[in-house]
Amino acid sequence: MSLKTLTTGLTAASLIGFGAAQAEGLPDTMTWTAYDVGSQGHSEASAIADAFGRAYNTRVRIQPAGSAIGRLQPLLGGRADYAYLATESFFASEGTYDFAERRWGPQDLRAVAGRPSTFGVPTAADADIHNLEDLRGKRVAYVAGNPSVNVKCDAILAFGGLTSEDVEVVMFPTHGAAMGSLAQNRADAACTTTTASQLYELEESSRGIRWVDIPADDSSGWERMNQVAPVFQPFEETIGAGLSEESPANMLAYRYPIIVSMAERSDDEVYAFVKALDETYGLYKDATSAIHRWSIEDSGVPPIDIPFHPGAVRYMEDKGIWTDEMQAWNEARLDRLEMLKTAWDEVLAEGEGLDEDAFAARWEERRQAVLAEFR
CATH class of the missing domain: 3.40.190.10 (Periplasmic binding protein-like II)
Incomplete structure (x- = not known):
């Protein structure tokens, strides 16, 4: 079913319980980044944005980008509230590939939710x-x-x-x-x-x-x-x-798309976002062939590329879905990220005079040593 069909085919019965009123804690306007127009990530972001608008009068601007940097830079710079990402969220949290340059390193990202993709x-x-x-x-x-x-x-x-x-x-x-x-x-x-x-x-x-x-x-x-x-x-x-x-x-x-925020985003806002994602599921679940896998029982639990945001964890706890095993996974993932961030700061100081290739090699050697210790 196309997004247009989803939008035009909604009936009044579909909106029972929503009332098209602003959801408590959910911003009235948001900017999201996503993959290019026509991609699965952009299509699903559009369907979810449409559902948020119909249910809560929330206005969402989706900013498409064809590169990992293009999707992450607005989020890191505060010009986007959330990003619909894929494995680049893992690379950014690990400081690898595009994110091994001095200006990047491990980023303090958090997962809001992420749809299983095969x-x-x-x-x-x-x-x-x-x-x-x-x-x-x-x-x-x-x-x-x-x-x-x-x-x-x-x-x-x-x-x-x-x-x-x-x-x-x-x-x-x-x-x-x-x-x-x-x-x-x-x-x-x-x-x-x-x-x-x-x-x-x-x-x-x-x-x-x-x-x-x-x-x-x-x-x-x-x-x-x-x-x-x-x-x-x-x-x-x-x-x-x-x-x-x-x-x-x-x-x-694995997870694609993953809805990603910065760690410092308000717990209450992220809680409201996940709640809205869950409560509007019926409005977007038929928009694409795989979007039904956004059911919160599937998208709100680990494993995922980055640690879950505390606001998302709190919602899953309130739903009775979050387990002790999931909490242990999330804490271990947070520990891994903190260890890498500490190691990055050390390598930045040690490698001040190195050229970019030598710096990247020094960082990867240190990263592997940290991960060997972590395991």
């Missing part, structure tokens, strides 16, 4: 790849300059006890080119979400499609995966190319 390894069926070990020596498509995709691919290989050196990495200039490479017989496997248009083309091609199994009960594999990035969980997916209720696949779930 990610796996589609393969050409004729490549005879049935499990992760079968990827050894095969051509695996990576995307140049796209750490969000590549780090997940590295994590999946780690699950299977492999690294990128155990496969033939084929680097493509864009995500679309990497996904299209399977049907073109330029690669045997890729790493992506399940609904990329090129995968439907692969399914209909002479090569066919098969998803590599990532078993939910392989605890050692999940431990290896989460050492790469501690943000993944098992998920059985039925939506996407080559998938159905009758033919599901085990893969990983």
Whole structure:
């Protein structure tokens, strides 16, 4: 269903209990950043903004950006209240990739909520790849300059006890080119979400499609995966190319989009935001094929890329959803972030005279040492 259909199709019955009045604690105007127009993140942000407007008269301006820096800079500078992000929220909290430069480092970000999104390894069926070990020596498509995709691919290989050196990495200039490479017989496997248009083309091609199994009960594999990035969980997916209720696949779930705020944002405001997200769910849950996964029981709990905001935790506690195990996860994630921030300040002082490449190398060495101690 399109956003236009959602907007025009709402009836008076849909608004019972909302009253189109300002929600207590929710700002009457907000600015959000999101991925570019046409992306899943922008579409879902638009649907949620529409629901907030209809239910609470809240006016939301969505600022699209095609880069991680473009989405985060307004949030960090106070020009945006919330950002709809993906794995760049993890990179920003860790001080890696774009955020390893002196002007960045680990950022004090907090999760408000984040929808589970699936990610796996589609393969050409004729490549005879049935499990992760079968990827050894095969051509695996990576995307140049796209750490969000590549780090997940590295994590999946780690699950299977492999690294990128155990496969033939084929680097493509864009995500679309990497996904299209399977049907073109330029690669045997890729790493992506399940609904990329090129995968439907692969399914209909002479090569066919098969998803590599990532078993939910392989605890050692999940431990290896989460050492790469501690943000993944098992998920059985039925939506996407080559998938159905009758033919599901085990893969990983990560969070996209993640609604992100700065740590200092008011607890009461974030509480009101999550409450509004929950209470307007019925107004936006059919706007896209996967937006129903914003149900608060799924989107308001860990694991996720960054620590949850205290206001979000308080709402989940009031709903009776937040557990002691979730609290322990959140505290550990906060400890990890604080340790990295402390280490960053030390490296900034130590590396004052280093050039950018030497500084980045010094920081990554220190970051790995901190994480080894943390584990």
